[in-house]
Amino acid sequence: MHALILGGTTEARRLAELLDGTPGLRLTSSLAGRVAGPRALPGGTRVGGFGGAEGLTAWLREHGADAVVDATHPFAGTISFHAARAAAAARVPLLALRRPGWAPVPGDRWHEAESLEEAARALPALGRRVFLTTGRMGLAAFADLDTLWFLVRSVDAPEPPHPARMRVLLERGPFTLDGERELLRRHRIDVVVTKDSGGAATAPKLTAAREAGLPVVVVRRPPVPQGVPVVADPESAARWVRERLAPGPPSSR
Structure with missing residues (x-):
């Protein structure tokens, strides 16, 4: 077989x-x-x-x-x-x-979106320093948001089009809660964007965002x-x- x-x-x-x-x-x-x-x-x-x-x-x-x-x-x-x-x-x-998939718990400030494009439209009203954890594919949806600064985490380096004001972290999970807390603090993140990927490897960012009281834009799968x-x-x-x-x-x- x-x-x-x-x-x-x-x-x-x-x-x-x-x-x-x-x-x-x-x-x-x-x-x-x-x-x-x-x-x-x-x-x-x-x-x-x-x-x-x-x-x-x-x-x-x-x-x-x-x-x-x-x-x-x-x-x-x-x-x-x-x-x-x-x-x-x-x-x-x-x-x-x-x-x-992930499910919100008390204290979460989730904003659900049907697509990356809908997530991008929601961002200007939520923050100015964005932790973008949707991977290197699909960054074009955020390329026109020139007034926002993005911290992009992906396994491989992204290619254009992508946001003009952007720093890239080339990392592969799993990630720790302490590490995610420090990342949000160090980069002064005020909004997180993620796909509803589920699983434990990248879930600590959700806990760290909840502890910091940050809004999280969650793209539905x-x-x-x-x-x-x-x-x-x-x-x-x-x-x-x-x-x-x-x-x-x-x-x-």
């Missing part, structure tokens, strides 16, 4: 580790290639796009894929919809692995394609893949 993991996340790596060495299973992890120097993964690895839903359909057929787990970032919406179309066309079972089953942890996804290994008629898949 051949399983494809659409990865690039901590959960995808953990799933590959859980499945590594499973008898009768060949594993391929696919990375988008947006991060330079990705860490090695168990099993086979491919890097780069498929060429849309049609290209992914062709890949699934050519490589004899028997199951696909979409363990991409919650905001990698395009590949998720391509995966749904391709899996249906190739008649391959598909599962989505999505870490739970896109929905999982309709009809695709979803699990919240790698262990559940690993069980799903192993169930595909069990003998039985095609309908049991």
